[in-house]
Amino acid sequence: MEMNEENPTGLYLDEDGHLTSLGLSLYAEFLRGGLVELPGELEQHVGSCSYCRQELMSVADLLDEVDQVEEEPVDYQSKKNTRAPSFKKFLPLIRTAAALAAIVLISWVIQQVLRDRPDEPMAGTGNTLPVETNRQALEDPMVITQGAHYEEDTSNAGRGREGIDSKNSGKESPAVTDQYAMAFVPNPAYESLIGGKFRATRDPQVSGPEMSTAFSYGDTLRFSWSPGEDDAYTLIIVDNQANEVREVDAGTGSWLEWRIDLPPGLYYWKFTGREHLWKAGKFTVGLNR
């Protein structure tokens, strides 16, 4: 049945002939004085349907309660590009504190040069899950990974993609700015997601970093899971402003390691299948030790 304004059935009435969510919303707004008129068919239907009358009364009462709260204020920002947004946001302050930032930066670079080389690639052993060499590395840490390409690493064996050892590229971590503390403010929507027991029949039993683990730039996040048939997984990292900062395609393997290349702050991770969110968690990235 075609759904359009001239044919409210389908748009405002469902297959059972009752009001859809849109129909309920429209009529409820009319009842509360927010609209001047309704499509005639809607009024006619409600006049003869006690079920929809009950629903409408319930919705209208609920909206009376909802009127008593204000939404959380947010600074509207367009989610245009996915390059490390928090770094761009701090840019004006970095200019102001350029001299101090340069000293800290140079000190950090010297420190990095004198550090040990990072660990060699690890196979997926040490847990009960099958060993898979399914490593991902970011070619350019400051660019969102979408369809990243891989170099062959003949030292790895097994199914799945072959990864490369993600060497420390020597990129500097972002300078400390006055906005440092703001980057750690918890995000209420994601706080309510993490640690949840999501009801699902084919839970891949994702294992990730311990809740609120503190990492440093260059540390490695490890995830493992039991893959389901015909499902493919993605790891999504968002910052505390709910901006997506990384998307890592985990493919059809059963584990991945991802090297942290984020500025200091609080981050949330979401592990998703094709259609479901399976697990969420959080971690912090602090200043380098």
Place this chain on the structure above:
Amino acid sequence: MDRNELDIKLLRENPDQLLIRFQPVIRIIVRKLCYQGFLPRSETADLVQEINRKLIERLPRIRDQYNGKCQLRTYLSVVIRNICLEEFRKPRLVAEPRAELYEQASEDLSWNQIIIAQEYQRLKRAVSLFGRERSALWTTLRCYADLPVTAGDLTGFDLDPGEEAREQLALMLNDTLNKQKREKLDALGQVFSALGKKPQNPEALRKWSASRIGELISLMNSKAHGSSYSPETLNLLMEKSEIAENSE
């Protein structure tokens, strides 16, 4: 940019931030439905979590289906309510509402007047849902509550015989104030017939009015657990509202 415009822009460009914005709305809807006894309060945190998860999954579909004819806040509130009801339908033990859920009558007269005014608005809202029958239902309610009917109450019927005729018909109904129900039903039958309704004998009219008032009471009682209207308390509400309106 007004609130609705901002909400719509966030829905299109930054739905995660829209979700953050609506956390207080989600919490109050969950709280209200828990208050009504659908769910034990100990599970509210789990439910908020599940709602956020489902909203994240459904945001693309919400974006496609929302047509801008009503406020986005209204539409999202309905969607959140529906998700809550999906959860409530899952088998679980539901705790009986505790005594403190029932609102205590306030000694403050001004507060009672506010409540009466609000409930009266709810009553008129509920009556309006009956479509073509709303005028007949309203007239019947006033008659049963021994409140005078005006010519204005007799508009909205299939037939409008003019103001003078409606005033005469109103007088006919007002002659039955404080009289037996049988006389009221006789008068109502004659008045409705004159206004284009299908002629009904008093017994049929009694059954019709009982059915509609029963449903009206059910609509009024859907608000909060502990709300307990009956035909008598409905009459009382109308009487008190009339007194309050006349005293203004």
